[in-house]
Amino acid sequence: MGGKATRVAFGEALLKVAAKNDRVVVINADLGKSTNTVKFVEKYPDRSFNVGVAEANMIGIGAGLALEGWIPFICTFAIFVAGRFETIRVSVAYNHANVKIVGTHAGIGIGEDGYSQMGLEDIALMRSLPNMSVIQPGDAIETERAVEYIVEHEGPVFLRLTRQKVEDVNPPDYRFEFGKGVIVDAARGEGRDLTIMATGGTVHNAREAARELRSQGLDVRAVNIHTLKPIDEELVLDSVQRSGRILTVEDHGLHGGLGGAVCEVVAERGEGVVRRIAVRDFGESGDPVALYKKFGLSIDNIVAEAKKLLKTK
């Protein structure tokens, strides 16, 4: 796999935004190497805090700093922070504390470490909080633009990042628009047969699957939903109007992620069929590519699921 891990792009972007905004502070919980905040810590020791292996405490400290006007980025694996859900719920969300929650190691894409380290329920949890925004960039440039946006955004944000490298899916002059989905291919289809919606580490495979289906004469487009909350309702409705069908693809559990969010919009405001490709059951250890195949996130399986969906009326 080429490209760059979005967690790496995050570490680089963080340095850039910190140079411009001295209210940016970072809190680590003994995973600075993994979340790529080490350079920030070296450069801005006074604006860095390491609380040890103590995520709930990290969340609360972030809330306190935010309530005093700082912009804390609290950084660990997605599941270790989302796992302290009720602490986030009250200390961050209910306080309207301007905390930026950075969760790396999204999904089964982390590979060998297995389920306990995989963020697989984090989108569902974070999406359920009234004022929490949820952003998952699909490549390095989008991560950088998203981080620039997040610093300016007033209110709590959950930023979900990959451990593994992801291919570029956006052009170098890419502009990030909060809450707006992106049609990912220059030679894009109109989506008269199908729209495939993906997020984060699966956007690349969704784009390749759409290309493959177009080469077989089908009018399929791929959409990158980088903002999971608020989701781009207009684009979801537009997609379902075009073909009556949406296929969602995500490296997250089946419930409450991108697929769930799209279903909510379609059920309430649209008409059509949604098919979800997501991680069913617990994840497991293995090589990331083999895991993507086993759990159905490979290009081949996206194509196959798209064809099944196209057969439904």
Added chain:
Amino acid sequence: MPQVAADIQRLKKIAQELRVDVIRILTEAGSGHPGGSLSAVEIITALFFHKMRHRPDDPFWSDRDRFILSKGHCTAIYYATLAKAGYIPQEELFTFRKLGSRLQGHPYPGPPDRRVPGIEAATGSLGQGLSIAIGMALAGRLARKAHRVYPLLGDGECQAGQVWEAAMLAPKYRLDNLCAIVDQNRIQNDDFVERTLSLEPFRAKWEAFGWHVIQVNGHEISEVVQALEDVEGVKGKPSVIIAGTVKGKGVSFMENNPEWHGKAPTREEAERAVQEILAAPL
């Protein structure tokens, strides 16, 4: 040789073999956690090959002592031990961390119809094992059983709040069938514990919470064995053995180096490591 000394010699030999296994299976897996596996070798050896009452050929025997790897990332030493004790086939070690394996990156007991022998509880999210152990100790008491529960914690792990919620609780229920062990190797993921968040005065904290504390050199098997014997005589309160260890013990280039918390050796590094381990006097 008197019998005790002979037994210690036997345990030292096992510990040496387990160190080699740790290196080999991590190299084969291509990822994993050598540092905290190597620091825990003597602790786990003393438990599985000396102290614990268990039956690898009857792994779900209800009177067995329970071991919980609360520092769940140290699966390399855990699985090597389970194989040597006879819970799982030796060849299975080479499926560690591979797709479809029962030997997950972090401990997973499997679904009810396919339990993995020797694995009592899922761990890997630090801070949870001591609470599970308390539950099992309470269960043992409820069932009027005599078995003991041995959770193994990391020192970095002891920064987690849940550890201290559990630490506060166990003395309330006078759980003398509970013996926690802390692998105090003084390193966590990113750095040294002391530079991250000091736990000191560590011993005094446990004592203040109401625990019987024994400190040992965690690489002196005879000391670990003795401590495990001694705690059985402690009544009315839980015990904790604080084992002073060296992270990466036995492999010079891994010893006391945070770099080796979570990466596998290359084949060449592994060969050097194995030679060193085998050359060390028992």
